[in-house]
Amino acid sequence: MGEWKKTQCNFCALSCGLEMEVEDNKIISVRPDPDSPRTHGYCCRKGRTAKHFVDHGDRLKYPLKRVGDRYERISWEQAYSEIAEKANKIIAEHGPRSFAMLGCALGSAQTPYATAKALLAAVGSQYMFNPIGIEFMGNWWSHGKILGDQMHFLEPDDKNNEVIIYWGSNSYVSHQIPDARKICRETSEAPDKMVIVVDPRLSETARMADMHIMPAMGSDSLFLRALISIIIENGWENRDFIYKYVSDWPRAKGWFRDFDIDGALKVCGIPRKQAEAFARILTTKKWGMHQDLGLFFGRHNTMNSYLCVLLTVICGMALVPGGSIVPECVIERGTFCDEHDAKTWRAPVTGRFPVLNVFPVGIIPAEILGDNEDRIRVMFTSMGNPLRSYPDSQKMAEALSSLELLVSIDCAETEVTRIADYVLPGKTTYEGNGDFNAFTLNYPEIVFQSRKKVLDAPGEAKEDVLIMAELTEAMGLIPRLPQYLYTAAEEAARTGDRMKYFVKLLGWTAAGHLKYFDQLATVIALTLGKAYGSAARAISWAGMLTSPICGKGLVTVPVDRKKHPILSRMPMFKDWCEMDAAFELVDAHPEGAIIGYARPDEMLERHIMHKDKKFHLWCEEIDEYIKRITPEKEAEELRLKDGFNMILSAGRHSDEGMNATMRNPATFKYRQPYTLAMNPEDAREMGFAPGETVRVTTRAGNLEIPVEYTWQTARGYCLIPHHFGYKFGGKTYGTHVNLLTSCEDIEELTGNPVWRYTPCRVEAVK
Ligand SMILES: Nc1nc2c(c(=O)[nH]1)N[C@H]1C(S)=C(S)[C@@H](COP(=O)(O)OP(=O)(O)OC[C@H]3O[C@@H](n4cnc5c(=O)[nH]c(N)nc54)[C@H](O)[C@@H]3O)O[C@H]1N2
């Protein structure tokens, strides 16, 4: 019998509460944690396979240096000093634009982002690449325009919605909401509730829908324009709400007047009756919408997101109970990047800009391979696999191999660690202590969990968050820290009173170190992290103290006045004492804790960030772009050309994989999941038998793959999951779909990829 320990799954953003049975430092079994205030005893099969993720022969244990075509084990000291020297030399010669960071967070674990951002700021670079620049560019940019901040984005108030809409989202499989399968099923079965799915294929979620709308692949923007036009034609928009909370509706309304609704619906393949019924539901019921990759990776993906937010606002469903809400986030995820601000970088070759501090990933090859002096020459990666998860793996590999310095931190051998100059072993978050997921999905409860250590790491692996901090120190980007900070940190760890340490830290900053303000995460990781034996735990405390909810009256954890008799009464410190108390609560509860409650009545006030406290629906970029979304132009663009005969969904978030993290084939031994999903009618017409290997070719490349017959796929549409093609234990399983995606398949407005609409040719292998 092993010991049961509480933790939190690190595979996806849902981050289910788990219990793990551990014996001799091995996970024996995993079960969902019924005490989790976040997921209440729910988990999926992926979470249960955690042992295959932590315990295998491809784990990285020691720092490695590439010498010719081999890797040699070196010490941490040697790794840090050589990396620092090389990186500093390149940055000194070519400026901060030569330096980029990639990844630094998972959907489920984000402490490394704190010290990675600090390191980036210390160098003076703005180049951060990670999944924000894969999936959220258009959506968060749209929220920036309409709500006034890219960090405040709408999510459905699932528990109180009468209607839940899944638009381009297969939540039943992808689990983007707490207790996903339960919520999908319950809403579908409840007599007074409704599930509406907008998806061109019969997905697992669509099978449960009360209404399934099947737009032609890639026609969402056209459909949204028609849908909003129907609402306006009938005068169904929520005029009271618009009058109170929208600043510029008459101007934006112009986009939907005199629009050819019937022409548009014909191109989308949606009956007018169904569109009207949908429009009536949207304007008479309380609803919320889960948008996901069908929209975010679709054609016109920024326009898709923009129109969805606009639709939510004009129906009066934005920031109201039962409609869409903004879950209060405990940890700051980034800052608004205004692309028109001269301080915001534009990448020199592609001209692209960041959203919420992250650049679109498709630009990486062009920005490395250019012959411009200020091209990217150094890259540090952590918690991200650009050679499997980012577009055009071949081009991406060519680019990364040509860097003057590539440093890769990972817990496992990957395609990137196999070409990096230095490889640094990261702990898994089950071996670290205190990593967290900043995506708070619960509402109105504000739930926070700090992932507790359940295992010892193999070899000399360290937490990614600490590695970033130590690299910063080695690069000489922070001054020598005084002994009193280390002493105060040790006292804090011993006594549990962190506020004295905090006061000392502020004192150090004020005493001539203000310019290191951006580096406080690093200082905390190195001092309190050392005292705690975990930088992640120290960072979760610091993250809570700098929380966007700090001082907003949302936290309900009482402050122990005996512990902080003076500070807790000082206006400036009392809010920090409150967050410190919240940290203590979370720290003491490995299953997570409710630290406060959102205030539904204050939502409009709190989350519209424009100064006039109104939604702004008109915007110049959209005004330019929407003119193209017409039935004529779209019909022409949606026609297959250039010898392509199908549309490929390059990527599918299937049950058998978890992005690039579940590399170990032990996790999918019951099924052969690497297939080209085809509609049986298409497959028969083309003469392919089930299981037959066919060739798929796109503008970027080609691969061979067995056909799977499935009615889940629409005519003309085929899907390949994106979690294959990894070399594991010396053997490669499947082929990776990003051989088929091009860095140029990006949307014009924000540079988000277009991966759910990849024209391809499927043909027999001769
Ligand atoms: N098992 C598993 N779960 C995961 C992940 C995983 O790798 N494996 N990854 C996690 C991550 S990082 C993410 S971002 C989420 C993604 O979660 P989802 O977005 O739910 O995942 P997809 O499988 O891409 O589902 C997108 C849906 O959009 C539909 N679609 C395709 N084209 C169009 C279109 O033109 N219009 C419309 N309206 N719909 C379209 C597809 O048919 C599909 O059903 O999943 C998360 N959960």
Ligand SMILES: Nc1nc2c(c(=O)[nH]1)N[C@H]1C(S)=C(S)[C@@H](COP(=O)(O)OP(=O)(O)OC[C@H]3O[C@@H](n4cnc5c(=O)[nH]c(N)nc54)[C@H](O)[C@@H]3O)O[C@H]1N2
């Ligand atoms: N064509 C195509 N490409 C896609 C998609 C698609 O649908 N189609 N989906 C995209 C989406 S939505 C996303 S979010 C991205 C995600 O893709 P990535 O950003 O690459 O993220 P992950 O696959 O989650 O993890 C990447 C790396 O983190 C490491 N890692 C995981 N857990 C830990 C840990 O605990 N400790 C340490 N030290 N390292 C760890 C893994 O070993 C892995 O190498 O993929 C995208 N790529």
Ligand code: SF4
């Ligand atoms: S993979 Fe996601 S849904 Fe499954 S157990 Fe882990 S966190 Fe939960």
Ligand SMILES: [Mo]
């Ligand atoms: Mo994602």
